[in-house]
Amino acid sequence: MATKIALFSDVHGNLAALNAFYASSKQLGATEYWFLGDLFGPGDGAQALWDKMQVINPTVKIRGNWDDFFLNCQANHDQIAKCEQKIAHRLTSYTKTRQAIAAWPLHLEKRVNGVYFGLSHNLPTHNYGDSLSVRADNQALAALFADNRQPCDVAIYAHIHHPTMRYVDLHACSNAKKLEKDYNYNQADERLVLNIGSVGMPFDRPACHRLENRAEFLLLTIKEDGTLTPDFKRVAYQ
Ligand SMILES: [Mn+2]
Numbered sequence: 001m002a003t004k005i006a007l008f009s010d011v012h013g014n015l016a017a018l019n020a021f022y023a024s025s026k027q028l029g030a031t032e033y034w035f036l037g038d039l040f041g042p043g044d045g046a047q048a049l050w051d052k053m054q055v056i057n058p059t060v061k062i063r064g065n066w067d068d069f070f071l072n073c074q075a076n077h078d079q080i081a082k083c084e085q086k087i088a089h090r091l092t093s094y095t096k097t098r099q100a101i102a103a104w105p106l107h108l109e110k111r112v113n114g115v116y117f118g119l120s121h122n123l124p125t126h127n128y129g130d131s132l133s134v135r136a137d138n139q140a141l142a143a144l145f146a147d148n149r150q151p152c153d154v155a156i157y158a159h160i161h162h163p164t165m166r167y168v169d170l171h172a173c174s175n176a177k178k179l180e181k182d183y184n185y186n187q188a189d190e191r192l193v194l195n196i197g198s199v200g201m202p203f204d205r206p207a208c209h210r211l212e213n214r215a216e217f218l219l220l221t222i223k224e225d226g227t228l229t230p231d232f233k234r235v236a237y238q
Pocket of ligand 1: 066159
């Protein structure tokens with residue numbers, strides 16, 4: 001049977017967007033959920049948002065940079081820390097929620113129907129920074145497959161709030177100096193890279209940044225033979 005996984009991230013405190021995403025993904029037949037980080041703030045979703053996450057019950061939960069802001073909010077005094085403190089005060093138990101989030105890893109690997117996925121908020125070792133922005137070149141994106149993640153077929157990340165599908169050629173990175181002028185399809189070591197956009201705060205244009213209410217997520221269908229269909233979704237909400 002084909003597996004349908006809904007991947008979502010960058011909720012950023014937006015409960016209306018999270019509800020819209022969840023209702024839509026259920027209707028589309030998602031049976032599993034992978035969350036790639038950034039749950040609370042700057043939106044004001046607090047306990048009801050956390051309760052909704054327990055209902056969604058993702059089998060993958062990755063820690064984003066805003067999740068770290070939430071974990072460290074009592075030790076810091078900048079604007080983001082103040083914003084996260086307000087949310088912390090509105091939770092039934094900050095301690096319990098904090099403990100749960102602190103256990104989320106920075107990256108995970110999953111195998112589904114023979115396809116090997118590397119999952120992270122940004123880079124597998126860094127959930128912050130701009131090295132994987134829309135400006136990222138082949139070399140920068142290849143870092144998603146660094147070290148022991150070399151065997152991954154697909155890297156999926158979040159953080160930049162721009163839904164993206166592209167390929168990187170790992171052969172080009174390891175042979176940069178003696179690379180042949182023309183693209184050599186036989187030598188290329190191509191891997192798929194997906195970015196899942198943002199549920200609560202999409203940045204991609206031409207839609208107006210923060211003016212249009214839409215929740216973005218990725219519905220990934222993986223057939224038994226490993227055939228993969230990434231379907232980028234946008235759901236409008238009030
Ligand atoms: Mn984010």
